[in-house]
Amino acid sequence: MIHFDFAASNLQVKSSAERGAAHTVPRAIPLAIYWIILMKRLHVLGGPGSGKTALAKIICELSGLPHIELDHMAYADSDFFRPRCREDRLAAVKTYSSKEAWVAEGVYFSWIGRSLKYADRIYHLTIDQVERQRNIDAKLSLRFPERDERHARHLAMLSLSNSEYDALYKNRIEGFLKPVRDKLIIVHSMEDALKEFGTLRAN
Template identity: 25%
Template sequence: MSHYCLHTMNLTRTLIIGNSGSGKSWLAKRLADRLQAPWIDLDLIHWVSDEHSIARPRAEALGMARVAASKEHWVIEGVYDWIVSELVEQATALIWLCLEDDDCVNNIRQREAKRNEDELLMALLEWAGSYRTREGSSGFAAHQRLFDEFSGSKLQLMSQAEVTAFVTPLRETPIL
């Protein structure tokens, strides 16, 4: 499925959405490296301090995101539909990592294996486990709506195997 999509997708300005722990950063880094484009993690725009869960003022975060999206090439990834929906007009491609909630929780547990199970980690695991039922701009329904309404090149990857299969030809395909 994903092998032929790579050749038909315009990845110049790619948005990657999905649940926490779905592999957005992992994919964005590889895609940005391959495309020689900047990788923008919306967590770094949304949070002043991830360590202390201090959110940046909304207008300031949107301003920073708009500046990032004004560039010619980029890969922007994040869970925040309220930011992504502001950037979607500039995007040439949208990739939705739609893994099962349990897979996302397990990925976070693996990624944070050395970390003590503190309140922030427990909250993140609970957050990732509630993706399909979560209300608001960072849940499944918001991402489904964004994906359905996007008129450019788009791809929904449903498992880690599909994400890996999408990335594999990136290493083999010459840059156009």
């Protein structure tokens, strides 16, 4: 269930799935409900800690679209040290991308070409590296509160990936996205992405 507070300067979205946690998003977001009727397949990508999952969850809660977490397809139990083979990843992407509606999100690019091809809109979150690292630290602290060896391994891996992401985007990902640039939206924050729904509706 979603609760809206239209009286506030910003829209308060409270998700029952988040056990009462409130997300503050721009007031323009109700327009997304109408826009989603036409745009039913969305792909969100960006570096580690850029807010992909948070944005996808809000969109899915507002629209009712199914949430596709690519981490589950890339790794067994989302454990970054248990990767699935490329064939399994491609098969999983083929399955969901053939469906009528979805919101897929993940850092990946080399094996999600079919998802980008069939997406109605693609968002690339270009969050500052320092902010991404803060988000990584916070997320892993929640996932591994005991800060054991698993926490240390995942932190080291994600921190390295984060430090390399901007160069990777410039050298490889940007070119990979050229065939779909007509439906690609570059945003600098989750709030910017949500505002974009209102802009599309106004146009």
